[in-house]
Amino acid sequence: MSALTSSIPTFDHDEIIQSHPVATLLIDRGAVVLFVNAAAEQLCNISRSAMVGRVVYDVIGMDRGYRQRMNDPDTSALFAHRAEIRIGGGKSIFVDMQMVPYGSNGHRILALVPSQSEAELMGGAIGRSGRAAGAAASMLAHEIKNPLAGIKGAAQLLARKTDASGERFTTLICAEVDRITTLIDQMEHFSRGQPIACTPINLYQPIHQALEAVRARQLPGVRFSEDFDPSLPMVQGNHDAMVQILLNLVTNAGEALSGRDDGVIRIATAYRHGLSIDNGDGRGRIALPIEVSVSDNGPGVPADIRDDLFDPFVTTKREGRGLGLALVAKLARDMGGTVQHVRDGEWTRFRVNLPAAQSSARKEPRP
Numbered sequence: 001m002s003a004l005t006s007s008i009p010t011f012d013h014d015e016i017i018q019s020h021p022v023a024t025l026l027i028d029r030g031a032v033v034l035f036v037n038a039a040a041e042q043l044c045n046i047s048r049s050a051m052v053g054r055v056v057y058d059v060i061g062m063d064r065g066y067r068q069r070m071n072d073p074d075t076s077a078l079f080a081h082r083a084e085i086r087i088g089g090g091k092s093i094f095v096d097m098q099m100v101p102y103g104s105n106g107h108r109i110l111a112l113v114p115s116q117s118e119a120e121l122m123g124g125a126i127g128r129s130g131r132a133a134g135a136a137a138s139m140l141a142h143e144i145k146n147p148l149a150g151i152k153g154a155a156q157l158l159a160r161k162t163d164a165s166g167e168r169f170t171t172l173i174c175a176e177v178d179r180i181t182t183l184i185d186q187m188e189h190f191s192r193g194q195p196i197a198c199t200p201i202n203l204y205q206p207i208h209q210a211l212e213a214v215r216a217r218q219l220p221g222v223r224f225s226e227d228f229d230p231s232l233p234m235v236q237g238n239h240d241a242m243v244q245i246l247l248n249l250v251t252n253a254g255e256a257l258s259g260r261d262d263g264v265i266r267i268a269t270a271y272r273h274g275l276s277i278d279n280g281d282g283r284g285r286i287a288l289p290i291e292v293s294v295s296d297n298g299p300g301v302p303a304d305i306r307d308d309l310f311d312p313f314v315t316t317k318r319e320g321r322g323l324g325l326a327l328v329a330k331l332a333r334d335m336g337g338t339v340q341h342v343r344d345g346e347w348t349r350f351r352v353n354l355p356a357a358q359s360s361a362r363k364e365p366r367p
Contacts, residue, residue, distance in 0.1 A: 022111050027099075029073040029106035031056050043095075043112060045088035056110065061086030063274055070099065073106055082115050084274050092276070092285060152177040169216065176213055179240050196241055196334045200234040200357035203242065203269060203292060210246035211267065219254045221261040227268040234357040235290050241331040245339075248324040249294040249350050256298035256348065266295040266347075275353055277338060288337055288353040295349040301341065309341055328352075 023043040026035035033056050036048045044051070044060060051059045057067040062085050069075045078099040086092050096113040152174055159170040211224065235242075250265060257263030269292050276285040301309060310329040328350075332339040337354035 022113055025051070025056060025110045025112075026102060027056050027070070027108050027110055031070040033059060034107065040112065043087065043093075043114065045091070060112075061090075066097070070108075070110075075099075077101065084276065085112070148177050148181055172212065172216060175209075179243060182240055196238045196331070198236050198238050198335055201237050201239050201242070203232060203235045203237075203290065203354075204228070206239050206242035207246060207267065207269075207292065210243050210250060213247060214250045214254065217254075219257070219263075221259075222254055222257050222263040222265060225264055225266040227266065229269045229271055232269050232271060232290060236355045236357045237335045237337075238331075241335060245328050245331050245352060246292070246294065248328050249352075252324065253294055253296035253298070253348070256296050256300075260298070262297075264297050266293075268293045268295070272353065286336060286355055288355055290354045290356050291351055292354075293349055293351045295344075295347045297346050298348060300343050300348045306341065310339070 021039055023040035024037045025033055025040050027033055033051050033054055036051050040051075041048055046059060056070060062083065066078070066080065066083065069078050078097065080097040082094045083097045084092055084094055085097070094115045096115050097110070098113075099108050099110045101107070102109045155170045155173040155177070159167060159174075162170060215224070246267075250267070253265045254263075257265070269290075271289050272291050273289060275289060275291075276287045310325050329339050332352055332354070335354055337352060340351045340353075342349050342351070
């Protein structure tokens, strides 16, 4: 230890680094911590003396892939967005992690910038938004159910007179009316905070139902792209809630592409190892490995409403009510999951992450 301590360099800019607000560590070629600033001590809840001289991933818990790259002396640079790390006391947090070379002796600077976890993004504010959206939905429920009954009755009469090619659409109308009626019944409970029933479901069934409903509207100039993980396990969720989430997201994407002839709506699924959330319900961190995303190459969400996007009555649509995304957030939350909005290059992306059904979780999740 004394030999290692004597090799710790003295920095000309030590005071500047020490006062820097970003958590910063200096590690050597073997990933041993040589220097820690005050922000890193505070973030990690570990004293400098307890970190210096130790391998960085023995101090800060991280996934094997990050450990391997930091332990490789030939890896001088690393950037990871929303990486999950474990700090003092075993607490897990999400950070943007960046490692860059420092000097000519193989030393590297590691910066850790805290990012909002899904629990923070989907916490109290979304809970309040969901309650407000539920109250509005409850007020509208009676007025909506009456015309729905008429629509279903008309579709059933039409089905008796149509040929086989039209039967598909009348069947779809009836199925959608039944689903919306069930959803309205749920929304009346929703305003009272009652949870929705979740069971193991095949995610592709609500995906295909939602896509069929949207495609029936024949959005001009819009092409659909699908990128599905065929080995995705069963999801712990609610079929009708998932259909509603996807219908809202895909419909919003289609409206964002209105007037374009090169619009693309991309629906993708993936298994995301390492993503988890603490809902504050005493169960600890819950893994959310199942992801379904809806993306479009439209102009994106205006910057002035991005922070309030999941609040009720926030909308850019002239005739909009601003309840759709608040409802999406509430339904995702009620299934134990999260929803996020990101602007990724030219793509506007909404990602829904959900827990896997326990009986069908992957035994060997992807790294």
